[in-house]
Amino acid sequence: MTLSLLCDEHVKRVxxxxxxxxxxxxxxxxxxxxxxxxxxxxLKYAVENDLVLLTNDTDVLRLHDDYRxxxxxxxxx
Numbered sequence: 219m220t221l222s223l224l225c226d227e228h229v230k231r232v233x234x235x236x237x238x239x240x241x242x243x244x245x246x247x248x249x250x251x252x253x254x255x256x257x258x259x260x261l262k263y264a265v266e267n268d269l270v271l272l273t274n275d276t277d278v279l280r281l282h283d284d285y286r287x288x289x290x291x292x293x294x295x
Contacts, residue, residue: 223291224269226260226278233272245269257281264288 222243225234229246237244245267247260255263257278264271270289271278282290 222267222269223272224260224264224267226257226271226273226275227254228273228275258284261290 220241220243223237223245225237225244225246227247231248234244234246234249247255257275258281260273261271261278261281261284263269265286265288268288270291272291272293274293274295276292278290279292
């Protein structure tokens with residue numbers, strides 16, 4: 219099983235290219251749907267599409283317990 223990710227607008231294009239080049243399924247907010255949505259909208263989209271949300275925006279951590287999600291990866295640059 220390949221990990222499928224939703225990367226929000228905080229994830230740099232270089233990360234998206236490398237993830238895709240290494241076989242990960244990646245939807246990127248900047249490519250696939252309108253950016254500027256709220257953290258809860260990103261997480262809801264990830265839940266609906268069985269995606270792990272990848273971000274470096276720590277604000278999303280406050281929503282962790284509000285959703286039954288496939289995963290949340292928050293990284294520090």
